[in-house]
Amino acid sequence: MRTTTLGGTGVRVTGLSFGAAGIGNLYRPIDDESAFAAVDAAWDAGIRTFDTAPHYGLGLSERRLGAALRDRPRDAYTLSTKVGRLLEPNPRGGRGDDLAHGFAVSDTRRRVWDFSADGVLRSLEASLARLGVDRVDVALLHDPDDHADHALREAYPALERLRAEGGVGAVGLGMNQSALPARFLRETDVDVVLLAGRYTLLEQDGLAAGVLPEAAARGRSVVIGGVFNSGLLTGPKPGAMYDYAPVPEPVLDRALRLKAVAARHGVPLRSAALHFPYGHPAVASVLTGARTAEEVRDTVRLLRHPVPAAFWDELRIEGLLAPDTPVPDDGTAPLG
Template sequence: MTSLGLGCAQLGNLHIEVTDEDATAIVDAAWAAGVRFFDTAPHYGLGLSERRLGAALAGRPRGECTVSSKVGRVLEPVDGSGRDTDFLVPATHERVWDFSRAGVRRSVEESLARLNLDRLDVALIHDAQHRADEAIGEAFPALVELRAEGVVGAIGTGSADVPYLTRFVRECEPDTVLVAGRYTLLEQPALAELLPACEAAGTSVVNGGVFNSGLLAHERPHTGLTYDYRAAAPDLVERAAAIADVCARHGTTLPAAAIAFAAGHPAVSTVLVGADSADQVRRNAELFASAPPPSVWSALVEAGLIATVPA
């Protein structure tokens, strides 16, 4: 995994519709910036993200990139003419929770077909916090089998739920976990138990949602931005603005500090950042490469805005 990865939910038209050409341009810009880790899921656009990612990576050296997708939801065709609620795509399928061995194997097989690959480098159990027993008792052993067969490489889970992720790491000792929005410049609930558990288990952490879905992506936070894909509450906007003020006084920006902080814990191997345009990819890569001055961290700690200085 490269230390900067591309989250591919936007390739599935997450809240914003992008064209096939724009999707390819996003992946091309990431590749040009040195990104070689790409994370997708059947959930993203009812398979659209996987199809677009596979098409954009076609012809590139397979051994030079790491492709991650997810299990836990299978896509069942439906006879409908509506629109999906989360992604701007036709509602041609419905998502059905399935953590069974058969469901996991089917999900991987269908993802490989959409991606036009013969192997997943990373396979994660997706958003299983409400069905943790099934994820741990059924889905994870199925992934262990697939890993032994060479169908998938690294295995683990991804969620925004810290107690679930901590339990999963302690009981399964997975290769990797994807933490979504829970170790960011705005909040660090993963710091107390999850990240130490990952270090103890030798589990690498992919840190996603580092902008908390938008609030930390702007130099000057304001009302109307999103936090966890909903309108950010006034107190969160105020807190983000206070962090931005400290960043400005130390010669950096809120987005640059957000990416650097997210990468700073020793358990974190990859920071995963999404983009809905090639320009955003290039901006994020530039931010990732521009390290904020160390003084900003101690200033944020002194102001009570973060709990600890990143490593």
């Protein structure tokens, strides 16, 4: 699988990354065996970049990912986690679940927002313990939407110091919006932005809002997550979800039109959605979540499905892509 260096760092990522929220019991529980099999399948497919966070399953994702990778050579893969949410004992925990936050785990712990310099260090120390490793390669500020100034003033400088001291190889932020990542790219020396749901076949806000142009101009990297827009592009239909809510009618109509064009070219809509982000030069990797080995293998099959240039041409003709939107010119995407 092809690899790319993040920004000006020495941290390399594979063109396809494994998102570990699913093995943290996202929406429904899975057992350890299924989680480990998913990581094994990713490894067998050539994926060597793995992303997790304390938020995912109240630490379960980190524990499972660390266990699944424990026997792999540490220098053979790139590991990313996030800061901004500390996990603390829940004084009222153990009697409920965490499904309000999307994870089918016991509520024995709770999340506490903390973008202080001390919070960053404590978060990473706890993550290393859960992962069972002595370092992570990438540290990302996680969803600082309502804490932008604090994150810029304290959390980011703490990450910058860690990078300078060799504690992490690359730093950045992961978000579901475009405005704040664009600001970080302008005002800081982040190496990478993990942008979820905002640069997809369905919508290209990350392009219009400046995230990808800023990254490209400054030699930084973008990792794209959420390419299916909350699952809408896996099978658009009334009642489908979009941005964690029922899909609005105009958005559904657009998704159905995309599906119709894909069908005319013999391309599964999911394949087109996976291929699309690779057209932009700032995109270093596409991050997809998986909870089972079959989901990993399905993603790889979809990426192997060629997407002809005529498909992208028709999207432009139909007004479903702006004329200047970059598209992939290599039908094999990142698989080589």
